Amino acid sequence: xSSSASPEALAAPAGADEGEDSVLYVMTHGLEAPxxxxxxxxxxxxxxxxxxxxxxxxxxNGPQLLRKDVIDKVGPKGEQGQRLRFFIEQALDCxxxxxxxxxxxxxxxxxxxxxxxxxxMIGGAAFNGLAxxxxxxxxx
Amino acid sequence: xxxxxxxxxxxxxTGKACPIPVVKTAKAMKAMGTGDVLEVLATDPGVEPDMxxxxxxxxxxxxxxxxxxxxxxxxxRKS
Numbered sequence: 001x002s003s004s005a006s007p008e009a010l011a012a013p014a015g016a017d018e019g020e021d022s023v024l025y026v027m028t029h030g031l032e033a034p035x036x037x038x039x040x041x042x043x044x045x046x047x048x049x050x051x052x053x054x055x056x057x058x059x060x061n062g063p064q065l066l067r068k069d070v071i072d073k074v075g076p077k078g079e080q081g082q083r084l085r086f087f088i089e090q091a092l093d094c095x096x097x098x099x100x101x102x103x104x105x106x107x108x109x110x111x112x113x114x115x116x117x118x119x120x121m122i123g124g125a126a127f128n129g130l131a132x133x134x135x136x137x138x139x140x
Numbered sequence: 141x142x143x144x145x146x147x148x149x150x151x152x153x154t155g156k157a158c159p160i161p162v163v164k165t166a167k168a169m170k171a172m173g174t175g176d177v178l179e180v181l182a183t184d185p186g187v188e189p190d191m192x193x194x195x196x197x198x199x200x201x202x203x204x205x206x207x208x209x210x211x212x213x214x215x216x217r218k219s
Contacts, residue, residue: 021197046159046190049166086183094163 016080022053024134030061030108037065038076040140041087041096048094052135055097055125059104066098066115092118101127145203145215147179149170153212154183162190165216169200172218177203180214187212 025044029036040056048054058066065074071085092098100117105111112121121131131137141201151168153161161182184190191214193196195202203215 019177046162049159049163050194051166054195090159090163094166 008011020053021051021135022055022130022133023047023055023083024130024137025054026107026137027056027058027062027065028060029140030064031059031070034074034078035076037074037084038082038087040138041091044096044140045087045091045094048091048096052092055063055099057099057101057122057130059101059127061108061119063100063108063110063115066100066119067110068114071102088116099127099130122126145177146218147215150179152181154181156182157184158190160184161206162194164172165191165194165214166198168217169198169218170179174218176218178216178218180212180213180216182212182214184212187214190217 023044025040027040044054044056060095064070065084066088069087072083075081076114077082088098099118099122100115100119100123101124102123112119143198149162149168149172153164156203157165161184165178165180172178180187180191191202191205193214194200199219202219203217205212205214
């Protein structure tokens with residue numbers, strides 16, 4: 001049966017099925033702009049609900065939003081409305097991946113242990129790979 | 141024809157804003173069988189373009205959207 005596989009199919013890297021859509025969101029803002037904190041999670045949840053592989057990459061100030069000790073304190077509308085935890089859990093529930101790179105932890109004087117357990121650590125090469133493979137990259 | 145339009149399930153997301161209608165719709169549809177019809181009741185003003193985009197992407201069928209007294213009634217068929 002394997003003899004019937006086309007050369008194109010054999011050449012395709014594992015997990016990169018042709019036509020499989022993906023969206024990569026990039027979040028550069030953190031606690032300095034709480035009004036910006038929810039939208040990437042909203043949009044990523046919507047994308048994941050469309051059966052699209054979805055990830056948010058947190059860089060620059062972005063990793064501040066994934067701190068276990070802030071997600072119940074911060075929300076996009078200050079004291080009103082939902083806390084950050086609501087938006088993060090909604091995205092995770094839709095299988096959105098949350099990605100962080102080590103240098104942005106250093107920049108924010110954070111350790112991996114201070115961030116949510118669901119966060120995945122990746123490097124710059126992995127980020128660039130995801131960006132090149134994605135159907136769309138949306139930067140906030 | 142009438143029987144085919146009868147919803148197997150209804151979800152009420154009235155009063156809920158984006159992205160809840162789409163997220164709940166996707167979850168409900170995953171649990172349904174091929175050919176089943178899902179009815180979604182929503183008040184989010186963006187529900188029509190959202191459902192068009194969602195069905196286009198996922199391959200499910202948008203049977204129709206009607207609005208009455210500010211509530212959108214969306215019928216979707218699982219492909």
